Amino acid sequence: MSATPHVEVKGLTVTARNGAGEIFPIVSNIDFALNRGEVLALIGESGSGKTTIALTLLGHARPGAKIAEGSIRVGECDLTKLDRGALAQLRGNRIAYIAQSAASAFNPSRTIMDQVVEPALIHNLMPRAEAEAKAVDLFRALALPFPETIGARYPHQLSGGQLQRLMAAMALITDPELVILDEPTTALDVTTQIEVLRAFKTVVLERGATAIYVSHDLAVVAQMADQIVVLSQGRIREAGAAAQILHAPADDYTRTLMAAARPAIRPAPPKIALPAAPLLEIRGMTAGYGKIGKDGRPRIPVLRDINLTIERGATLGVIGESGSGKSTIARVIAGLLPPASGQVLLDGETLPPGLHGRSRDQFRRVQLVFQNADTALNPAHSVGRILTRPLAFYHGLKGNAARMRVLELLDLIRLPATLIDQPIGGLSGGQKQRINLARALAADPQLILCDEVTSALDTVVGAAILELMAELRRELGIATMFISHDISTVRAICDDILVLYAGTMVETGPREAFGVAPFHPYTDLLIGSVPEMRAGWLEESHAGIAPPPVGGQGDHPDLCRFLPRCPARVDGLCNTTPPPRRPLSKGSQILCHLGDESLRPS
Secondary structure, eight states: OOSSOSEEEEEEEEEEEOTTSOEEEEEEEEEEEEOTTOEEEEEOSTTSSHHHHHHHTTTOOOTTEEEEEEEEEETTEEGGGOOHHHHHHHBTTTEEEEOSOHHHHSOTTSOHHHHHHHHHHHTTOSOHHHHHHHHHHHHHHTTOSSTTTGGGSOGGGSOHHHHHHHHHHHHHTTOOSEEEEESTTTTSOHHHHHHHHHHHHHHHHHTTOEEEEEESOHHHHHHHOSEEEEEETTEEEEEEEHHHHHHSOOSHHHHHHHHHTSOOOOOOOOOOOOOSSOSEEEEEEEEEEEEEOTTSOEEEEEEEEEEEEEOTTOEEEEEOOTTSSHHHHHHHHHTSSOOSEEEEEETTEEOOSSSTTOOHHHHHHEEEEOSOHHHHSOTTSBHHHHHHHHHHHHHOOOHHHHHHHHHHHHHHTTOOGGGGGSBGGGSOHHHHHHHHHHHHHTTOOSEEEEESTTTTSOHHHHHHHHHHHHHHHHHHOOEEEEEESOHHHHHHHOSEEEEEETTEEEEEEEGGGGGSSOOOHHHHHHHHTSOOSSTTHHHHOOTTOOOOOOSOOOOOTTSOTTGGGOTTOOTTTTTTSOOOEEEOTTSOEEESSOOTTTSOOO
């Protein structure tokens, strides 16, 4: 450390007032310092105080909270001594903030360029023409497509990864001396995350900005941070150089975080004698949105030629990037979206294609658990009311019988009985997701469709939910379709894995086959995009770097959809002829012209 650090926080305490009017600390006695150009990561579980501390570096505390003690110095300014006007001059100018959800941060009615240049214009730093030219330079530096024209688009016309990088451009246009990044890649799939991390790191280094990086993902932190501060319940548990924290943690809590970041392979339950028909089977299914054309395909096709089976008590993992069609498969199985063609069979019987025509018992046997418990559960309703509804609808349980069953369900998901009368809005993210799962279990289903159920949770809480699902599978024998973009999680908990790319099955097989190369080139990209928990991995990785363009492409509708991104493609074959489905010796099947002898080892 130099004699005068660029950013220094001493004795920071933030307090709030509870419902009884009592003042209590949210974070206490926080100390850290970093030099200009360094990146400090704040890590810990949800509720540990990461974002609360990050926001104080803008001189801000959430409604109902206040910065009670301590000093927060950025450069020569102590933010705790500045008035509202002086803080407004700092925010979005010398200190910039990049939030977790770019999609909700942009105004949908204004162009991207209008919003990106706004901080520079508000603070009168440069004329509009100069700001727009600088924005285009930032778009280029952040590896955005069509940097000269992307600013004319509106937010809804861009992907989540593009919006996240555009939010970085908005933050960096004023050349801030401190950038606060609050979980900026949490909502992104692994391949998009790599592109965004690479862009962020390059731009922050080039511009010499000091940065605070808030995250619960230790592997991401390993790529970005020089220093790490580990937080739990508003207090620092451990702080030090990134290499020391990641590879030789001194605190038990830090070691718990490290263990949760590496999901252990869970043994599959013992095989049992199965009936002739699988529990669920999909045959030749095509699905999408809009009117179905003469060729039998919807106007906006999403899935094509999907074939899969799930046996009783088994777990199938479905992985792929955002937009690959994972959630659409679940919607078709649940009856929320009728397929354009093909069949969905439950216990050998064809299910009616949509909601109309399905019996109450068919609904009961297949339950969908949504990704975001915050939007899936009414925050004003109590836990008991939410869990009683499916008990009444599917089983006719009311009164004391229903209440006793709710208490059994709470015990099943490892939550205390005292929560039964609590409103959902007062629960933590992990507790809400357990209630989300209990609501599906209340129906007594045979199959649960879990759509990204841990992606919005921190590492420790997500690991606890996965452990709970493994226990429920052992105790209840329920089959599961587990939808995720995290290959390491899927390999840890699933019996079989299906890899989707742009609505097409590119690889399927038992999980053992996904532990050894070779892979379909897209599977290889997914596996190679999971960051390793060591510094330097991001610079060494080739994941997400597009290969040179291939020659002219034919117009056959069934050509390989991964072709533009495939590093193993063969010009004259892959761009003219649809790929066959072929087995690999390790036990998986791939949709590819190449086989064992041609695919590169990972």
